Amino acid sequence: AQSVTQLDSQVPVFEEAPVELRCNYSSSVSVYLFWYVQYPNQGLQLLLKYLSGSTLVKGINGFEAEFNKSQTSFHLRKPSVHISDTAEYFCAVTVTSGTYKYIFGTGTRLKVLA
Amino acid sequence: GAVVSQHPSWVICKSGTSVKIECRSLDFQATTMFWYRQFPKQSLMLMATSNEGSKATYEQGVEKDKFLINHASLTLSTLTVTSAHPEDSSFYICSARDMRAQETEAFFGQGTRLTVV
Numbered sequence: 442a443q444s445v446t447q448l449d450s451q452v453p454v455f456e457e458a459p460v461e462l463r464c465n466y467s468s469s470v471s472v473y474l475f476w477y478v479q480y481p482n483q484g485l486q487l488l489l490k491y492l493s494g495s496t497l498v499k500g501i502n503g504f505e506a507e508f509n510k511s512q513t514s515f516h517l518r519k520p521s522v523h524i525s526d527t528a529e530y531f532c533a534v535t536v537t538s539g540t541y542k543y544i545f546g547t548g549t550r551l552k553v554l555a
Numbered sequence: 556g557a558v559v560s561q562h563p564s565w566v567i568c569k570s571g572t573s574v575k576i577e578c579r580s581l582d583f584q585a586t587t588m589f590w591y592r593q594f595p596k597q598s599l600m601l602m603a604t605s606n607e608g609s610k611a612t613y614e615q616g617v618e619k620d621k622f623l624i625n626h627a628s629l630t631l632s633t634l635t636v637t638s639a640h641p642e643d644s645s646f647y648i649c650s651a652r653d654m655r656a657q658e659t660e661a662f663f664g665q666g667t668r669l670t671v672v
Contacts, residue, residue: 484665531598541587544601
């Protein structure tokens with residue numbers, strides 16, 4: 442079975458500062474990895490995904506993430522955050538075969554302070 | 556990216572009544588759809604997986620007689636919450652993927668906020 446751990450439930454950061462949201466996963470088989478953002482009372486928007494190839498993945502809104510297989514991590518980073526980045530961020534995994542159902546982490550609430 | 560439309564975006568119903576939530580894939584054929592439930596300030600919990608034309612596969616602990624899922628066509632899946640009670644109040648989100656196209660990404664609907672009073 443797969444699992445996803447997001448250790449930080451909340452991350453406050455000042456505007457224009459860098460941020461890193463941590464994600465670690467556990468799986469005995471190959472997985473695909475995703476980061477989603479959710480604004481209040483809305484669905485999920487895909488930020489970026491790792492399928493294969495380069496371990497550094499760039500996504501929308503200036504976000505990027507690095508897949509580290511040895512540390513089973515997929516941390517999300519942004520060099521300079523904006524107030525509008527305040528939202529809930531979810532890391533998710535799905536196996537590369539079978540039902541492809543997603544397993545989500547518990548989420549990290551990013552709060553950008555002025 | 557592909558679009559998944561979920562309707563309604565919010566609904567309020569009386570305790571004991573049933574509510575139906577629709578999930579449509581607008582520009583692709585969704586051979587597989589997933590239904591999630593999200594409690595306030597918590598993560599998404601998978602409720603069930605449905606394949607077009609087949610019975611849904613429910614996750615452990617999810618009452619299949621209470622949460623009826625129908626996936627009769629390649630573009631529509633419905634979740635019916637039967638005899639709803641206040642504890643069923645939650646945010647429900649569907650996602651869809653086209654397995655035949657070997658898409659690695661599932662696309663999410665905008666969610667439905669259900670409030671049972």
